[in-house]
Amino acid sequence: MDGKNAIVTGGARGIGYAIAKRFLIDGARVVVADVDEKAGEAACEELSALGDVRFVAADVAERLDVRNLVANALDAFGDIDVLVNNAGTSHKADFLELKETDFDRVMGVNLKGVFLCGQSVARHMVDKIEKGGDPGCIINISSINAVVGIPDQVAYTASKGGVVQLTRVMALALAQYGIRVNAIGPGSIMTDMLKAVVTDREARERVLSRTPLGRIGEPEEIAGIAAFLASKDAGYVTGQTVYADGGRLPLNYTVPPNDN
Numbered sequence: 001m002d003g004k005n006a007i008v009t010g011g012a013r014g015i016g017y018a019i020a021k022r023f024l025i026d027g028a029r030v031v032v033a034d035v036d037e038k039a040g041e042a043a044c045e046e047l048s049a050l051g052d053v054r055f056v057a058a059d060v061a062e063r064l065d066v067r068n069l070v071a072n073a074l075d076a077f078g079d080i081d082v083l084v085n086n087a088g089t090s091h092k093a094d095f096l097e098l099k100e101t102d103f104d105r106v107m108g109v110n111l112k113g114v115f116l117c118g119q120s121v122a123r124h125m126v127d128k129i130e131k132g133g134d135p136g137c138i139i140n141i142s143s144i145n146a147v148v149g150i151p152d153q154v155a156y157t158a159s160k161g162g163v164v165q166l167t168r169v170m171a172l173a174l175a176q177y178g179i180r181v182n183a184i185g186p187g188s189i190m191t192d193m194l195k196a197v198v199t200d201r202e203a204r205e206r207v208l209s210r211t212p213l214g215r216i217g218e219p220e221e222i223a224g225i226a227a228f229l230a231s232k233d234a235g236y237v238t239g240q241t242v243y244a245d246g247g248r249l250p251l252n253y254t255v256p257p258n259d260n
């Protein structure tokens with residue numbers, strides 16, 4: 001990724017942080033965007049030893065924040081080659097009790113945020129291509145919950161299914177410019193988001209009983225896929241979702257958890 005310029009949303013921690021780190025190690029310049037200013041600044045401070053990384057505070061569900069994010073990234077680096085739509089949130093509630101505001105908030109970040117950032121960056125990319133520049137690529141972070149569901153994660157599950165379809169339609173719409181759009185669908189990855197769910201041994205065993213590889217994934221294992229999808233090696237891949245889930249999606253029934 002030498003000389004490439006990337007935006008990673010939700011890059012202050014977890015999977016987004018690991019992707020920003022991997023891109024920097026691979027030679028890219030990175031804008032980390034996050035709604036959590038303090039964590040975003042701290043992350044960029046840590047990552048700055050690896051390369052040119054800037055923080056921009058942005059709520060991806062807000063059109064004006066997204067416009068400001070793209071303008072700041074262009075100001076800083078003059079170009080955007082790779083966008084990773086990683087920012088995400090969840091809300092646990094029984095379907096019968098879920099409030100409209102909570103449904104809207106999760107859909108706003110997880111699905112509308114991908115649309116807003118994707119459209120804004122794609123407009124820049126198309127403009128650049130029309131002036132003779134190289135096409136870039138977009139990577140959206142979905143989830144295995146695009147395929148299977150969690151009954152008390154109503155909006156989260158629906159939003160992640162939406163991200164897979166949005167990825168397909170963006171890929172089709174932007175193929176004429178050579179812009180590739182793909183998604184990654186992680187299973188259970190050890191981040192703050194998962195820690196909120198896997199709070200005790202019993203919860204961990206429940207997760208592992210549906211994970212044939214017998215362990216929870218690491219954020220770096222998602223970052224590696226993002227690096228591949230952003231690379232020339234993935235030059236003929238578009239509209240796809242790569243599921244990295246330790247074997248959960250193919251599994252019927254459960255596996256006995258091991259003691260690790």
Ligand SMILES: NC(=O)c1ccc[n+]([C@@H]2O[C@H](COP(=O)([O-])OP(=O)(O)OC[C@H]3O[C@@H](n4cnc5c(N)ncnc54)[C@H](O)[C@@H]3O)[C@@H](O)[C@H]2O)c1
Nearest residue numbers: 010012014015035059060087088143186188189191192193
């Ligand atoms: N951890 C998992 O097991 C797992 C599994 C499947 C999919 N995912 C997806 O991976 C992505 C990253 O998840 P994670 O586990 O690293 O979560 P995380 O909670 O550790 O990090 C998410 C980051 O996104 C930021 N964010 C939240 N709302 C935002 C907004 N409106 N605008 C900008 N930034 C915002 C948060 O401040 C945080 O820094 C999410 O899209 C999540 O749905 C995670």
